[in-house]
Amino acid sequence: MTLAELQALIAEMYSSKDEARGIDGTFMWLMEEVGELAAALRDGTPEEQAAEFADVLAWLATIANVARIDLDRAVVEKYGTGCPGCGQMVCRCDAGEKP
Amino acid sequence: MTLAELQALIAEMYSSKDEARGIDGTFMWLMEEVGELAAALRDGTPEEQAAEFADVLAWLATIANVARIDLDRAVVEKYGTGCPGCGQMVCRCDAGEKP
Numbered sequence: 542m543t544l545a546e547l548q549a550l551i552a553e554m555y556s557s558k559d560e561a562r563g564i565d566g567t568f569m570w571l572m573e574e575v576g577e578l579a580a581a582l583r584d585g586t587p588e589e590q591a592a593e594f595a596d597v598l599a600w601l602a603t604i605a606n607v608a609r610i611d612l613d614r615a616v617v618e619k620y621g622t623g624c625p626g627c628g629q630m631v632c633r634c635d636a637g638e639k640p
Numbered sequence: 641m642t643l644a645e646l647q648a649l650i651a652e653m654y655s656s657k658d659e660a661r662g663i664d665g666t667f668m669w670l671m672e673e674v675g676e677l678a679a680a681l682r683d684g685t686p687e688e689q690a691a692e693f694a695d696v697l698a699w700l701a702t703i704a705n706v707a708r709i710d711l712d713r714a715v716v717e718k719y720g721t722g723c724p725g726c727g728q729m730v731c732r733c734d735a736g737e738k739p
Binding site for chain 1: 641642643646649650652653654657660663667670671674678681686689690691693694695696697698700703704707708709710711712713714715716717718719720722723728729730731735
């Protein structure tokens with residue numbers, strides 16, 4: 542599945558609700574799912590972890606849809622030609638630095 | 641770009657650092673990027689918002705790599721046949737419910 546297909550799938554499923562909720566209301570749901578992902582990473586089975594990753598991706602896609610952001614282009618522009626910090630395909634940034 | 645390609649790109653770029661950081665250390669970076677996304681959604685340009693979405697996706701891919709979760713399969717299994725709440729491709733869950 543491409544990032545564009547993910548955004549289209551989530552738009553088909555939830556766009557009318559998403560527009561009504563807006564970004565602020567939707568962001569709260571993303572935060573709840575991020576919390577559930579943290580819990581699953583601590584104590585969950587691989588299947589439970591996978592389901593929580595899917596939920597976080599779905600809410601992230603929803604917010605991108607409402608904000609009219611193309612996730613595919615966003616990733617390609619920031620990471621497509623190398624690490625944003627050092628420009629290398631295999632990051633050589635100092636271990637203490639961000640990436 | 642597919643979700644699998646995103647995971648492979650981030651693995652190539654950061655896998656040695658990611659393994660050293662582990663899930664807990666990596667999750668802190670994800671949280672920082674989520675905060676930056678919130679700020680960009682409030683006050684940022686579309687370009688700044690896109691860059692923050694890319695960063696959140698990159699850190700989410702990193703955590704999935706460390707946890708050995710296949711994001712593509714995770715999304716297809718949870719959302720591929722319809723809304724997890726109502727089972728419909730266009731969600732009909734009550735507006736007060738989660739999705």
